[in-house]
Every structure is written in C-alpha cells, then in structure tokens.
Amino acid sequence: MNATAIVPAAGAGERMQHRLKKSYISLGGQPILARTLQALDSVESIQQIIVAVYPGDEQLCQKEVLARLTLRAAVTVVAGGATRQQSVHNALALVPDGTQLVIIHDGARPLGSSDLIRSVLALAGARRAATAAVAVKDTIAMVSWKQATVTQDLPRGQLGIIQTPQAFERTLLAQAHAQALQDGFQGTDDASLVLRMGIPVAVVTGSYANIKITTQDDLLLAELILQGGRLA
Numbered sequence: 001m002n003a004t005a006i007v008p009a010a011g012a013g014e015r016m017q018h019r020l021k022k023s024y025i026s027l028g029g030q031p032i033l034a035r036t037l038q039a040l041d042s043v044e045s046i047q048q049i050i051v052a053v054y055p056g057d058e059q060l061c062q063k064e065v066l067a068r069l070t071l072r073a074a075v076t077v078v079a080g081g082a083t084r085q086q087s088v089h090n091a092l093a094l095v096p097d098g099t100q101l102v103i104i105h106d107g108a109r110p111l112g113s114s115d116l117i118r119s120v121l122a123l124a125g126a127r128r129a130a131t132a133a134v135a136v137k138d139t140i141a142m143v144s145w146k147q148a149t150v151t152q153d154l155p156r157g158q159l160g161i162i163q164t165p166q167a168f169e170r171t172l173l174a175q176a177h178a179q180a181l182q183d184g185f186q187g188t189d190d191a192s193l194v195l196r197m198g199i200p201v202a203v204v205t206g207s208y209a210n211i212k213i214t215t216q217d218d219l220l221l222a223e224l225i226l227q228g229g230r231l232a
Contacts, residue, residue, distance in 0.1 A: 003167070
C-alpha cells in the first residue's frame with residue numbers, strides 16, 4: 001500500500017493564548033507538530049508527508065521542526081489556507097498521482113499512535129474511506145442557547161466523537177474536495193465531504209488519549225498523558 005499523509009497545521013492557535021503558534025509549542029520537550037510527524041513517519045506505508053502551515057511560516061517550520069528531526073518519509077511544506085478545508089485542498093494538489101491512499105491527521109493531535117494510523121489505513125484500503133472515532137461519554141442534547149432551553153436529547157449509543165487520522169482513496173478524496181469547492185460547501189473535516197457524496201465512511205475505534213490540542217487545558221492534559229496518565 002502506497003500512502004501520502006497530509007498534516008493540516010495552519011491554524012493561528014488563538015484559543016491557546018500563547019506567544020507561539022500551536023504547532024511550535026513544546027510538548028514533553030518537542031514541538032507539538034514534531035510529535036505528530038514522528039507518529040506518521042513510523043508507519044512504513046506512508047512514503048510522503050505534506051504539511052500545510054500558516055502562510056509565511058514555511059521557513060519557520062523547516063527550522064523549528066523539520067531540521068531537528070530525522071524522518072524516513074519525504075516531507076514537503078506548503079502554505080495552508082484560511083480554513084482547514086482549504087489547507088487540505090492545497091496539500092492535496094501535491095499528492096503524486098501514483099498514491100493509493102491519502103491519510104489526513106491534524107498537526108495538533110500529537111498523541112495518535114502508529115497502531116491507530118495503521119488501522120485506519122488498512123480499513124480505508126478495504127472500504128475506500130475510514131476515520132477514527134470514540135464513543136460519547138456524556139449525554140448530548142440539542143440546545144437553544146438563545147432561549148436557555150434543552151430542546152432534544154440525542155441517543156448517546158448512536159453518537160461518536162470523530163477524530164483523525166482519516167484515510168481515503170486518493171481519487172475519492174480529490175473528487176470530494178472538488179465537489180465541495182464547486183458547491184461552496186465547508187465541512188468540519190474530510191469525512192464530511194465524502195459523506196455528502198453518499199459514500200460511507202468506515203470507523204476504527206480511536207483513543208481518548210488522541211486529543212486535539214486547542215486550549216491550555218488540552219496542553220496540560222497531553223503533558224499528563226505523556227507522563228504516564230494514559231487514557232484508554
């Protein structure tokens with residue numbers, strides 16, 4: 001199996017309230033983005049990694065992250081877009097035609113394991129599209145915040161928290177992005193673009209440790225996980 005990884009890492013990280021952009025903040029002595037890239041690089045079928053960074057940060061990424069790593073896969077840095085979807089679209093244009101699968105993993109999910117990455121790739125190879133997800137622990141409801149009212153409980157047993165990695169046949173993902181661009185549709189992730197085409201997305205059980213670092217609280221939790229406070 002021949003796979004290319006796309007790493008959207010172009011967010012400004014304003015909710016972190018940190019002097020550095022999120023990708024370059026230290027987690028256990030390494031930039032968050034560095035840990036994400038190492039996890040992807042540990043999977044032998046991933047031959048190329050394309051990192052979409054905040055426009056203008058291409059050299060910063062090379063200096064602060066890539067120059068300090070020894071990676072097996074070839075790495076390309078590209079300017080991201082104003083949205084996550086645009087960042088993935090920019091990176092997708094650089095994926096070689098011979099690539100069978102494209103796996104997308106958030107730059108801010110540095111604790112995704114190589115086993116999880118392999119599982120998502122394997123399922124996408126069999127079923128065209130796959131994502132990691134974990135079961136919802138809390139009760140989820142529809143809420144009218146304007147009226148301060150709970151309007152509908154949702155069946156928790158049928159809900160999941162969608163994570164990355166997500167993997168797709170290259171041609172399917174390219175078609176999904178092209179269709180979304182044509183329709184002016186903005187999805188929250190790549191699986192949503194594929195689903196709107198009527199293509200089912202298979203699910204691999206993810207990990208509660210595979211958190212997306214968005215706030216200072218997330219960073220503290222990630223540090224605890226690294227120190228051995230592992231979540232299932």
